[in-house]
Amino acid sequence: MSSEAVGSEAVRAEVVGAEVVGAAAVALPRTAVPLGLTDPVERARAELRAALAAIEEKGNVSRRVSRTTDRITVQVRAFAQDQPVAAAAAVLAGAAAVGAIVWAIVRSYSR
Numbered sequence: 093m094s095s096e097a098v099g100s101e102a103v104r105a106e107v108v109g110a111e112v113v114g115a116a117a118v119a120l121p122r123t124a125v126p127l128g129l130t131d132p133v134e135r136a137r138a139e140l141r142a143a144l145a146a147i148e149e150k151g152n153v154s155r156r157v158s159r160t161t162d163r164i165t166v167q168v169r170a171f172a173q174d175q176p177v178a179a180a181a182a183v184l185a186g187a188a189a190v191g192a193i194v195w196a197i198v199r200s201y202s203r
Contacts, residue, residue: 123149 122145129135149156172179 123142125135125138125142129138168179
């Protein structure tokens with residue numbers, strides 16, 4: 093199986109609650125209510141499902157921290173690849189700042 097076929101299978105697996113717009117399927121977020129629901133019971137169920145998903149997204153702090161950490165890690169690695177000198181300067185500046193803070197704390201404590 094080619095990597096393209098595996099990728100398309102992953103896309104199909106993610107687009108479970110998709111709406112078809114034109115010829116392409118648009119994936120709905122878990123926190124959205126699909127359009128076109130006319131039955132009030134089905135609409136209420138969809139709204140409840142979306143509300144519970146939104147609460148889960150907002151309340152799951154570890155997942156949010158993990159996503160943010162992953163996103164920032166990717167950005168920092170891309171910055172380091174694009175501008176290695178600037179990245180090294182940023183690391184040195186950060187180390188100097190931490191050293192200065194530790195020195196100031198120890199100095200104020202020892203007096």
